[in-house]
Amino acid sequence: MNVLKQYFxxxxxxxxxxxxxxxxxxVNVALPxxxxxxxxxxxxxxxxxxxxxxxxxxxxxxxxxFGDTIGYRKIFLCGVTVxxxxxxxxxxxxxxxxxVCSRVxxxxxxxxxxxxxxxxxxxxxxxxxxxxxxSFNAMAxxxxxxxxxxxxxxxxxxxxxxxxxxxxxxxxxISFLIGYKMLPHNRFLVxxxxxxxxxxxxxxxxxxxxxxxxxxxxxxxxxxxxxxxVSFLTIGYFYLRSQLKKPVPLLPVDLLKIPIFARSIxxxxxxxxxxxxxxxxxxxxxxDVMCFSPVEIGVLLTPWPIATMIxxxxxxxxxxxxxxxxxxxxxxxxxxxxxFLLYFMPxxxxxxxxxxRVMICGAGFGLYQTPNNxxxxxxxxxxxxxxxxxxxxxxxxxxxxxxxxxxxxVFAIIPHTxxxxxxxxxxxxxxxxxxxxxxxxxxxxxxxxxxxxxxN
Numbered sequence: 471m472n473v474l475k476q477y478f479x480x481x482x483x484x485x486x487x488x489x490x491x492x493x494x495x496x497v498n499v500a501l502p503x504x505x506x507x508x509x510x511x512x513x514x515x516x517x518x519x520x521x522x523x524x525x526x527x528x529x530x531x532x533x534x535x536f537g538d539t540i541g542y543r544k545i546f547l548c549g550v551t552v553x554x555x556x557x558x559x560x561x562x563x564x565x566x567x568x569x570v571c572s573r574v575x576x577x578x579x580x581x582x583x584x585x586x587x588x589x590x591x592x593x594x595x596x597x598x599x600x601x602x603x604x605s606f607n608a609m610a611x612x613x614x615x616x617x618x619x620x621x622x623x624x625x626x627x628x629x630x631x632x633x634x635x636x637x638x639x640x641x642x643x644i645s646f647l648i649g650y651k652m653l654p655h656n657r658f659l660v661x662x663x664x665x666x667x668x669x670x671x672x673x674x675x676x677x678x679x680x681x682x683x684x685x686x687x688x689x690x691x692x693x694x695x696x697x698x699x700v701s702f703l704t705i706g707y708f709y710l711r712s713q714l715k716k717p718v719p720l721l722p723v724d725l726l727k728i729p730i731f732a733r734s735i736x737x738x739x740x741x742x743x744x745x746x747x748x749x750x751x752x753x754x755x756x757x758d759v760m761c762f763s764p765v766e767i768g769v770l771l772t773p774w775p776i777a778t779m780i781x782x783x784x785x786x787x788x789x790x791x792x793x794x795x796x797x798x799x800x801x802x803x804x805x806x807x808x809x810f811l812l813y814f815m816p817x818x819x820x821x822x823x824x825x826x827r828v829m830i831c832g833a834g835f836g837l838y839q840t841p842n843n844x845x846x847x848x849x850x851x852x853x854x855x856x857x858x859x860x861x862x863x864x865x866x867x868x869x870x871x872x873x874x875x876x877x878x879x880v881f882a883i884i885p886h887t888x889x890x891x892x893x894x895x896x897x898x899x900x901x902x903x904x905x906x907x908x909x910x911x912x913x914x915x916x917x918x919x920x921x922x923x924x925x926n
Contacts, residue, residue, distance in 0.1 A: 802834065876893070
C-alpha cells in the first residue's frame with residue numbers, strides 16, 4: 471500500500487500532461503476540416519492554435535509562482551478541472567467564436583498543469599529515485615508531442631472533429647480523482663506578494679513574443695507583427711529590469727544565476743527546436759518528395775514516440791549512476807545522427823528504411839530528456855520547484871515555437887520539396903549544438919539526489 475501511495479499519483483500527472491500537450495498538436499491536423507466546418511478563412515482558423523499556445527505562455531510562470539505560494543496540488547487540480555470543462559465546451563461548440571473562447575479556457579487549464587507538473591514529480595518521488603519519476607514525465611511530454619498527428623489522424627479517420635476534445639472528458643475526470651486523493655502537499659511554501667503589475671508584465675511580454683513568432687509563421691499582417699514585436703521588446707525590457715531587482719522574481723531570473731540550471735534550460739530550448747523542425751518538415755518530405763499518403767505518413771512517424779517510450783525510462787535509471795551532461799550529450803548526438811540519416815536517405819527508400827531512422831531520432835530524444843529535466847529540477851532549491859517547473863515548460867514551448875517559425879521561414883524562401891530536407895539539416899545541427907552544450911555541463915557541480923540521500 472505504501473508503494474501504491476508513493477508512485478500511483480504520477481498517473482494523475484501523466485494523464486494531465488498527455489492531454490495538455492496533445493491538444494497543442496491535435497488541432498493542427500484537424501484545421502482543414504474545421505476551416506470548412508465553420509466557413510472561415512485559413513488565417514482566421516489558425517487562431518484555434520495560436521490562442522491555445524499564447525495563453526499557456528502568458529500564464530505559465532504566473533501559475534508556477536502561485537504554486538510556490540499556495541501549493542502545487544491546488545494549482546494542478548484547478549488546472550485539470552478547467553481543462554476538462556473547456557474540452558467539453560470545445561466538443562459542444564456550435565460556432566467558431568465559441569470554439570476559440572473554449573480553446574482560450576483550455577489554455578488556462580493547460581498552463582496550470584504545465585506550470586507545476588515537474589514540481590509535483592519532485593514531491594511524489596523519493597530523491598534517490600527522482601530520475602525514474604522524471605523519465606515518466608519526460609516520456610509523456612515527448613511522446614505526446616511526437617504522436618499528436620498520428621493520434622489525430624486515427625480519430626479523424628472514423629470520427630468527427632468533436633472527439634478530438636471529447637476524449638479529454640473521461641481522462642480529465644480520472645486525473646482529478648486520482649490527484650485529489652493521492653497527490654502530496656508542498657513541503658515548503660514561499661511567502662511573497664506576486665503582484666498585479668508583475669503578472670501583467672509577464673502576460674504582455676510572453677503574449678506579444680508568441681504572437682509575433684506565430685503570426686510570422688502563419689503569414690499574418692506584417693504591420694501588426696512588427697508592432698507586436700516592437701511592443702514585446704519595449705515591455706519586455708522594463709519587465710526584465712523590474713524582475714532583476716526582486717529577491718524572488720516572478721520570472722525566475724535568479725535561478726538562471728545557477729550555471730548548470732541556465733545551461734540545461736538553453737539545451738532544452740535547443741532540443742525542442744530541433745524536434746519541431748523535424749516533426750513539421752518530415753510530413754512534407756514524406757508526402758511531396760517520397761509520395762506517401764497522409765495515413766502512411768502517420769504510420770511512418772509512429773516509431774518516434776515508441777522509441778522515446780523505451781529509452782526515457784532507461785535514461786531515468788542510468789542518470790542515477792552517470793552525470794546527466796554525458797547522457798544528454800549522448801542522446802542529442804544519437805538524435806542528430808538519426809536526422810542526418812533521414813536527410814541522406816534515398817528518395818526511393820522503403821518503409822522499413824524509414825522506420826529505423828525515425829526510431830533512432832526518438833531513441834536519442836528520449837535518452838536526452840530525462841537527464842536534462844532531472845538536472846533542471848534538482849539544481850533549483852526545493853522551495854523554488856514551481857519556478858523551475860515553469861521555466862522547464864517555457865523552454866519547451868519557446869523551442870517548439872521557434873522551430874515552427876524557422877520551418878515557415880524556410881518554406882517561404884524555397885519550395886517545400888527542397889525546404890523540407892533543409893529543415894532536417896537545420897534540426898540535426900541544432901541537436902548537435904545541444905549535445906555540445908550538454909557535455910559542457912560536466913564541468914558544473916551537480917549532486918545526484920541519490921548520492922545526497924546516501925550521504926545524509
